[in-house]
Amino acid sequence: MPLVVQKFGGSSVADATSIKRVAKRIVETKEAGNDVVVVVSAMGDTTDELLDLAASVTAKPSERELDILLTAGERISMAILAMAITELGVTARSYTGQQAGVLTDAAHGKASIVGVVPERIARTIQEGGVAIVAGFQGVSENQDVTTLGRGGSDTTAVALAAALDADVCEIYTDVDGLFTADPRIVPTARQITSITSEETLEMAAHGAKILHLRAVEYARRYGVPIHVRSSFSSKVGTWISNDDDSQSEESSMEDPIIAGVAHDRSQGKITVKGVPDVPGAAARLFAVVAGAGANVDMIVQNVSSSATGLTDISFTLPEADGEATLAALRAAAGDLGYADLRYDDQIGKLSLVGAGMRSHPGVSAKLFGALFDAGINIEMISTSEIRISVVTRAEVLDDAVRAVHSAFDLDSSDSEAVVYGGTGR
Amino acid sequence: MPLVVQKFGGSSVADATSIKRVAKRIVETKEAGNDVVVVVSAMGDTTDELLDLAASVTAKPSERELDILLTAGERISMAILAMAITELGVTARSYTGQQAGVLTDAAHGKASIVGVVPERIARTIQEGGVAIVAGFQGVSENQDVTTLGRGGSDTTAVALAAALDADVCEIYTDVDGLFTADPRIVPTARQITSITSEETLEMAAHGAKILHLRAVEYARRYGVPIHVRSSFSSKVGTWISNDDDSQSEESSMEDPIIAGVAHDRSQGKITVKGVPDVPGAAARLFAVVAGAGANVDMIVQNVSSSATGLTDISFTLPEADGEATLAALRAAAGDLGYADLRYDDQIGKLSLVGAGMRSHPGVSAKLFGALFDAGINIEMISTSEIRISVVTRAEVLDDAVRAVHSAFDLDSSDSEAVVYGGTGR
Structure with missing residues (x-):
């Protein structure tokens, strides 16, 4: 019998009515065999x-507590959901992270899963029941309760799917799946039907919010197929597949060159001017x-001016890290010897x-051309094998996303996706 | 260093303000050595x-869930309380029933403690910290979470005190201690300063609500001294001592004859009339x-009428059991052969x-005399070694309690207890 792991987030189980709807979907999946x-x-x-x-x-609570x-x-x-499922005539039992065998390190608030031993879950399935597992949590070696950090429930789901050798890990959310761009910015963004985990990782790492990065990494490492879909409909969502599968000769011929356009507004840029251009600086x-x-x-490091022997170095980092980094650089000003x-x-x-x-080849050139045509200046560039990122002024970012999305023919002819554009701009 | 186990009920930790007050009291106890x-x-x-x-x-939730x-x-x-204590500069760690080693049978909703292995609690104390333990809960042999039933937190406290060989188990409540009668009925009721666990058990079993019966039984079996006191003052409350201690020659000379008067309105009476008076009926x-x-x-069984060979049998039982018992008796009417x-x-x-x-000797006579003087009719009588119970009409019960309380010189000359009379009648 196929094994499906289904993950429901907080908005899918916000109240008794939502929980009953989720319970119904679970029972339907069970009754479908x-x-x-x-x-x-x-x-x-x-x-x-x-x-x-x-x-x-307290202003500074203990992380363990x-x-x-x-x-x-x-x-x-989990207990309320188990009750709601049982009420529909299907046996359901709930398990804490500890009971489900989710073992983590002791890094409270951001623990990493070090192993999953889901004996009780496997037994519940064998006995014909549905097992409900608390996401986001585990137990450390010294029997303390840990959490995986926000969004950790996705990771719990994928880790359990891997340990149980599930056929699919379904991540339920409030949209239909992953899109070629944020539909609030690009109303013509298309739903992606299939994407590799490598691409998903790059999208997530560069601002696409839909999935927890660690969950995708986990899925990639253990070869767990993920199906991101809506908890409000039964439509097919986005399948995130193992890279190896989709890079087989057959499929790569038909795969689109570009998966999507991600954007990120949460970064800041520090420029250190007049750094001595000597080895080790x-x-x-x-x-x-x-x-x-x-x-x-x-x-980015500018070409050194041979006249002064000084150079400028710029780098981006999360805005949240800005203050602390500036303070550290100021404290080390004497040692680093920069000008500004x-x-x-x-x-x-x-x-x-x-x-x-x-x-x-030619993807970079096409990207730069599209931005030039739209009159958008590029301040920094970085690339990986499957990604090109550019930094622009914040106020032209939305225009940039739309221009690039169009240039690579990602716009949908289908008007359905427009729904997601809404008034989000 | 003396070891004190303190138990705080739900009303003592109802909100952040209450929790901070409780935290302060705990820290004071700690700092007092x-x-x-x-x-x-x-x-x-x-x-x-x-x-x-x-x-x-669901109308019928699974007991495990x-x-x-x-x-x-x-x-x-427990987590919030641990945070509040830590905020006051004292190390505190919270533990679930499972982490505290509270082992129970698998009777969900009304589990019995089968053992307490408080290794982590002992270690926390050794390290100079305060250990906070979740009351009311434990873990069964198959690692399922269990509860001890309502009021089970008292039992958790006493069981931990026994396992840790604590010097005292303090039960904090919203009154000053145990009273010679319910102060809402008898405004002159006196606070009891010292009572045996045997007496407390009889009081609790016959309607006095202040302590959980099982907790007192547990304390008696393991010789744990209990101190019932107010969470709103630092006054001495009621000490519940080991029977053996207080029955020593020395103390028994000074002990009062009567500990108090309990009352119970939650019982009903079934009378089975015309039962054949034959062996085994x-x-x-x-x-x-x-x-x-x-x-x-x-x-109570009436004397059989030799003319008819029939007798009447009356018994009392909790009102909650009334319907089911009547139904069972009606179903068995043919077999039992009663008339009504x-x-x-x-x-x-x-x-x-x-x-x-x-x-x-003479306690019964004095009790019956007091009720006769008050014009109260006695319908049933039962006695144990240290208790006499009588059944009256419900509407004269309060008068009966006051009459008996006075007859045995339990009234306080102190007006303080009157506070508790309030408007409760």
Whole structure:
């Protein structure tokens, strides 16, 4: 019998009515001849409410206690969902992360899964029941409750699917799947029917919010097929497949060159001016940046002026890391010997992603041409094998996304996707 | 260093303000030179809210799922309390029933503790921290979460105190301690400063609501001294001591004869009329009653009329068991061969409790005399070594309690207790 792992997020189980709808879908999947394992998040705003409660007694809660507290959320949703399924005449049993055998390291609040031993889940399936598992949580070696960080329920679902050798891991969300661009910016964005996990990773890493990065990495490593779909319809969503499968000769002939256009507004840019252009200067600079905990994305170094022997170095990083990084650089000013420091949080990043660009030359040229035609200036460029990213001014980012989306023929002739454009701009 | 186990109920941790107050008291106890282990219930109405949520998806929730659901309540309160204590500069760590080593049988919703292995609690104390433990919950042999039933947090506290060989188990409540009678009925009721666990058991079993019966039984079996006191003051409350201690020659000389007067309005009376007075008739009758799950309290059999060879049998039982028991008796009417069946839910029960009555004859006579003087008719009588119970009409029960309380010189000359009389009548 095929085994399906289904993951429902907080908005899918926000109240009793939603939970009953989800229960109905699970029972339908079961009655269609599948074994079903369900991973569920906390109901609606439960997590935020618990965080507020913690904030009312302390400004700096212990991470261990915060994990204990937050996992109460899934405990409630999983039990209520199991009851709702049982009410429909199908046996269902709920399991905490610990009971489901989700073993993690001890990094409270952002734990990594180190193993999954889902004995009780497997037994429940064998006995013909539906197993409901609390997402987002696990247990450390010393029997403490841990959480995987926000969005960790996706990772729980994929990890369980891998451990149980499931046929598919279905991630239910409030949209129909992944799109070639954010439909709020590009009303003609198309739903993607099939994408590789490598492309999905690049999209997610560069601003596409739909899936948790770690979940896709996990799926890629263990070869778990993911099906991202809507919890409000039974339409086919987006299949995220193993890279190897889709790179077989047969399929690569028909695959589109470009998967989609991602954008990211959450980055800032630091420019360090007048850095002595001597060996080791850049290494010292980025050692200071790394010491501040910043996750550097793109780096550009200007050609040195031979007259002064000085150069400028620019790099992007999450805005959240901006202050701390600037402070660390200022503290190390004497050691680094730079002339000036500038911070710019008005940048936008556009990333064109596609496994097909590996074997198709000219993609960069076409991208730069499209932006030139739209009158948009490029400030920084970085590339990987299957991605080209450019930094622009923040205020022209939306125009840039639309221009590139059109240039690569990603616009839908179908008007359906327009629904998602809504008033989101 | 003395070890104190403190138990705080839901009303003591109803909101952030209450939790901070409780945290302060715990820190004070710690700083006064004690090791402290805390057992906490769910915040305020959390349990009822979770029950409502369950009721919104099913009328008959699985008991296993209900236990998973309800234990989310203590998970929240214990984590928040640990945070609030840490905020005051004292290390605190919270533990679920499972983490605290509270092992139970698998009777979901009413599990019994089969063992307590509080290794992590002991380690936390050794390291100088305060351990917070979720009350009311444990884990069964097959790693399922169980609950001990309502009021089970008292039992958790006593069981932990026994396993850790604590010096005292403090049960915090919203009154100052145990009273010689319900102050809402007897405004002159006195706070009891010291009482034996045997007396407390009789009081609790016959209507005094302050402590969970099982907790007192547990404390008696393992010799745990309990101190029932107010979470709103630092006054000494009521000490419940080991029977052996207080029955030593020295103390028994000074002990009062009577501990207090309990009352119970929750019983009903079934009278089976015209039962054949032959050997085995009563046995057959009560086999039927037991089969209906009823917990029979008092039984009276009239003297048989030699003319008819028939007798009447009356017994009391919780009103909640009334319908099912009547149905079972009606179904067995042919077999039992009785003439008529009557049910009366307008009865009240008064119980006079005191270990001292063992060695003081005449207590019954004085009780019956007091009721006669007050013009109150006695319908049934039952006695144990340290208790006399009588059944009266429900509408005269309050008068009966006051008359007996006065007759045995239990009235306080102190006006303080009057506070508790309030408008409760």
